[in-house]
Amino acid sequence: MMxxxxxxxxxxTQRQQDTCDACHLGKQKRKAYRKKLDRAMKxxxxxxxxxxxxPGKSNxxxxxxxxxxxxxxxxxxxxxxxxxxxxxVVNKHMREYGHWAERQVGxxxxxxxxxxxxxxxxxxxxxxxxxxxxxxxxxxIEHVKVGAKSxxxxxxxxxxxxxxxxxxxxxxxxxxxxRLWPEAMRIAAYVKNRGLQ
Numbered sequence: 001m002m003x004x005x006x007x008x009x010x011x012x013t014q015r016q017q018d019t020c021d022a023c024h025l026g027k028q029k030r031k032a033y034r035k036k037l038d039r040a041m042k043x044x045x046x047x048x049x050x051x052x053x054x055p056g057k058s059n060x061x062x063x064x065x066x067x068x069x070x071x072x073x074x075x076x077x078x079x080x081x082x083x084x085x086x087x088x089v090v091n092k093h094m095r096e097y098g099h100w101a102e103r104q105v106g107x108x109x110x111x112x113x114x115x116x117x118x119x120x121x122x123x124x125x126x127x128x129x130x131x132x133x134x135x136x137x138x139x140x141i142e143h144v145k146v147g148a149k150s151x152x153x154x155x156x157x158x159x160x161x162x163x164x165x166x167x168x169x170x171x172x173x174x175x176x177x178x179r180l181w182p183e184a185m186r187i188a189a190y191v192k193n194r195g196l197q
Contacts, residue, residue, distance in 0.1 A: 047072035060179035
């Protein structure tokens with residue numbers, strides 16, 4: 001304000017500029033990801049997002065995790081209920097999804113199937129292991145590992161919120177007990193897939 005002569009009568013005696021390299025380095029922010037990444041998809045199965053939704057310790061069932069797999073182009077959501085979040089169990093469902101997605105989408109104008117090209121997941125041990133990486137390499141799928149809570153997984157994180165919100169509002173309305181949350185989760189995914197997105 002003083003530099004632009006907006007204030008009169010104010011005297012600054014100890015005015016300094018931060019010029020040291022350490023100050024500049026400490027004030028840097030990480031480079032933002034391109035916003036075009038998830039909007040530039042031109043065909044199904046081009047980018048698939050995968051993340052685990054953890055329902056909580058006292059969920060009144062034997063299920064520990066729900067892998068949410070989302071096609072970036074069509075926004076089609078697939079959920080599985082897992083009793084164990086071991087990497088072998090998650091790998092099995094990822095392979096099943098890859099085969100299923102390539103057969104369900106159909107063919108493009110030239111008669112070729114829409115292959116899964118890229119899978120984005122966090123760096124959790126359930127998605128980040130040698131067995132599934134070898135399978136991705138054999139199928140020609142690029143596995144992009146992003147940091148947890150990264151903006152590149154916002155689409156999947158937002159889907160988590162939508163599914164949980166639908167589940168939490170459906171259960172009291174229907175009079176379900178807490179132990180029926182797996183059925184409410186399946187219903188939420190079913191409704192989300194049939195609504196306009």
